[in-house]
Amino acid sequence: MVKSFQGVRVVESKKSTAPILVKDHMSTNLVTFKPSDSIDHVLDMLTKRKISGAPVVDNLGHLVGIISEVDCLKEIIKGKYSNTPKFPGLVEEHMTKDVITMSPDMTLFDAAQKFLELKIRRFPVLQDGFLVGQISLSDVIRAFPKLQATTW
Template sequence: MVKSFQGVREVPVKNGKDQKISVKDFMTVNVITFHPDDSIDHVIEVLTKKKISGGPVVDSTGGLVGMISEGDCLRAISKGQYTNTPRFPSPVSELMTKEVITMHPDMSIFDAAQEFLEMRIRRFPVVRNGKLVGQLSVSDIVRAMPKLKSATW
């Protein structure tokens, strides 16, 4: 039996354009956000209703000022045990992460995947000119992979 090997062939992409593989093509744009003055009670309520584990904190102009997560809320709950407080009126600004690592919407989805692996973070806010434009999660990247053609690899 004779086998023929033709070597690596590039698969043509429809319309002659390279396939889009940037963060902006796969990020969530309708992001649930919080305000620095929101109470932790409010955050806990939203997180449980929406079944999410955190979100960006933005000021009145849409500028990113922090991130709030279930872990941050857990600190308030733990603190409430010692003060015998069933409610958590503390503002988000007291518990949020202020040093936030962001992604740019034009970043490659593959570079973003590497950032997730290196930083061990589950979500990154996507920012353009200091304004929140979306959010990219590990799930967004995983869901994006089947949509990519083999030619982009």
């Protein structure tokens, strides 16, 4: 009979080498607007949903812009000067049309770097030209404390 003096072997858990991706942390149940929606409607939805902006899509669902609270301020200021309490301006008149997007397969670390570089609060996520979600700075910040040390 042979005895081993190595003691009890501890099996080390394998560290995950899978990248942490945008698609795993993005929001997919999005509020979206049409270019023909009124700013009144946008302000109402942003307030009700407690969000600061949303993607703008055409009738086919293609991303054509993004509208934010800051964009809506243009119509609010216009209403102040014309003394109108309603804001009938259209989304297409105030939305940001040159939208920077992210891929769902981008790593969360690369996404964090983009947030730092561009100082943008949200990025629509496109796959094959279609809007599949949105990732916000808050989504990225919420993701990191949940990660275990073995996933870094």
